[in-house]
Amino acid sequence: MQVVNFSKRNELINKNLSLSYCYQCSTCAGGCPVALKTAGKYNPRKIIELSLLGLEQSLIESQDINIWLCSTCQKCVEYCPQRVLLTEIFNTIKNHCALAGLAPEAYYLQGKSIFDSGLAIPFSSAILRRREQLGLPLIKTPNIEEIQSLLKKTDFDKKIISKTQKE
Amino acid sequence: MSNKYFLGCVIPARFPFIEASARKMFDRLGIQISDIDGASCCPDPTGLEALDHDAWLVLGTRNISLYEQDGSNIISMCNGCTETLKWVQYELNNNESKKREINEILKKNGKEYKGTAQIKHFAQVLYDHLDLIKEKVVKPMEGIRVAVHYGCHYMRPSSIIQWDDPFEPHTLDEIVNALGAESVDYDLKVECCGNPVGKADEKLSNAMLKDKLESISQTNAHCVMVVCPACYQQYDFGQNAINKEYGTNFNYPVFYLTELIALAMGFDFKELGLRFHRMKVKPFLNQAGLISQE
Numbered sequence: 001m002q003v004v005n006f007s008k009r010n011e012l013i014n015k016n017l018s019l020s021y022c023y024q025c026s027t028c029a030g031g032c033p034v035a036l037k038t039a040g041k042y043n044p045r046k047i048i049e050l051s052l053l054g055l056e057q058s059l060i061e062s063q064d065i066n067i068w069l070c071s072t073c074q075k076c077v078e079y080c081p082q083r084v085l086l087t088e089i090f091n092t093i094k095n096h097c098a099l100a101g102l103a104p105e106a107y108y109l110q111g112k113s114i115f116d117s118g119l120a121i122p123f124s125s126a127i128l129r130r131r132e133q134l135g136l137p138l139i140k141t142p143n144i145e146e147i148q149s150l151l152k153k154t155d156f157d158k159k160i161i162s163k164t165q166k167e
Numbered sequence: 168m169s170n171k172y173f174l175g176c177v178i179p180a181r182f183p184f185i186e187a188s189a190r191k192m193f194d195r196l197g198i199q200i201s202d203i204d205g206a207s208c209c210p211d212p213t214g215l216e217a218l219d220h221d222a223w224l225v226l227g228t229r230n231i232s233l234y235e236q237d238g239s240n241i242i243s244m245c246n247g248c249t250e251t252l253k254w255v256q257y258e259l260n261n262n263e264s265k266k267r268e269i270n271e272i273l274k275k276n277g278k279e280y281k282g283t284a285q286i287k288h289f290a291q292v293l294y295d296h297l298d299l300i301k302e303k304v305v306k307p308m309e310g311i312r313v314a315v316h317y318g319c320h321y322m323r324p325s326s327i328i329q330w331d332d333p334f335e336p337h338t339l340d341e342i343v344n345a346l347g348a349e350s351v352d353y354d355l356k357v358e359c360c361g362n363p364v365g366k367a368d369e370k371l372s373n374a375m376l377k378d379k380l381e382s383i384s385q386t387n388a389h390c391v392m393v394v395c396p397a398c399y400q401q402y403d404f405g406q407n408a409i410n411k412e413y414g415t416n417f418n419y420p421v422f423y424l425t426e427l428i429a430l431a432m433g434f435d436f437k438e439l440g441l442r443f444h445r446m447k448v449k450p451f452l453n454q455a456g457l458i459s460q461e
Contacts (some may be wrong), residue, residue: 033359037378069364069367069368069371071359071364071375072320075319078323078325091216091220095218095219095220098217103217106366106367107217107366111219114208119208120210121181123179131183134184141207149275159219
């Protein structure tokens with residue numbers, strides 16, 4: 001059985017003060033398109049509840065509610081009568097999941113692409129030809145050394161890129 | 168202040184025909200928007216930010232600083248890029264210590280964030296020139312009914328985006344109507360297309376799109392119109408997947424706003440690269456008399 005984890009609770013509240021405003025009214029869940037589509041299996045209110053209790057295992061290790069299903073439509077943020085910034089809180093939790101190597105693979109692949117090329121989608125030779133056919137200019141892409149040096153300053157290589165080189 | 172494009176990744180590297188229509192359309196309007204060198208991914212507010220907030224923040228700030236250094240405004244071609252850039256700006260302008268921290272990192276590469284750049288979605292520029300658009304229409308789209316899909320990050324979160332209304336947006340409908348077309352209302356108009364969910368659960372992502380398409384099919388719309396490449400991909404690639412999965416028969420041509428305007432301005436099928444759409448647009452455009460019969 002999990003018990004309330006005050007240090008995780010405090011960590012999340014310190015990062016996102018609005019978390020402590022939540023009074024669990026469930027307005028967020030009522031307006032959530034993903035909650036509707038999954039018949040409540042995904043439920044933003046419950047993620048906030050787990051956060052308030054600091055239940056790290058449910059939030060991160062076993063991901064009892066799959067936080068990656070959030071569509072980031074931002075409706076909950078608009079609706080919340082207490083101005084809880086749900087999607088920002090969810091991003092903090094997702095960052096913790098990613099650090100633990102527990103984000104869906106597609107996210108790591110995008111992170112790797114951005115680290116390698118500065119772009120989520122690098123230019124393929126087929127696309128470069130198509131651009132030429134359409135009379136479009138050549139795009140000057142960013143200096144990769146600069147991008148990587150900036151990302152390394154945030155430890156992105158150690159925290160995230162290392163997870164893509166396992167196996 | 169000059170205007171410069173922020174093209175993002177998806178449009179130039181996956182859907183360059185959207186970029187072609189935008190450049191042609193803005194040129195025809197006489198609105199000068201030029202290019203900037205060396206921008207990176209915005210980065211993706213539904214992707215990289217979920218992996219690592221600081222990495223997202225530092226690259227987003229670097230992008231904004233390119234424009235500040237150049238003394239130009241940012242004209243973004245994508246909802247997601249607009250959201251990231253505005254959010255980064257909001258965060259740094261409201262958090263002095265974070266701003267110092269990020270600037271300390273940028274300094275070594277000769278960059279600095281000040282907070283002076285104006286960030287606009289391209290549709291905001293168009294909305295500010297409705298009369299000019301009407302003047303340039305040579306093929307009025309009379310009788311054409313358009314299902315406008317705004318895309319969440321066009322207007323939410325409203326505290327960050329500060330443009331249009333989070334639940335009752337109207338700007339895109341007005342632009343479509345200025346072309347002589349009719350923007351139709353449907354129940355799920357301001358709902359998500361489902362695209363960001365696809366990275367974790369493709370089936371669920373498709374189910375969300377199916378709901379949107381069913382809502383659109385309750386109207387008599389001829390086509391769908393979007394202003395975000397992620398939404399574009401969801402509608403243009405997703406319909407076939409849904410038809411296969413559910414035995415439905417969705418077949419809506421999907422247009423970027425820039426393409427609709429370029430068509431109304433008289434640009435033709437070939438120069439706009441419309442053959443690169445997944446859902447074929449030619450039969451509809453021929454029937455509507457918007458392109459020359461081939």
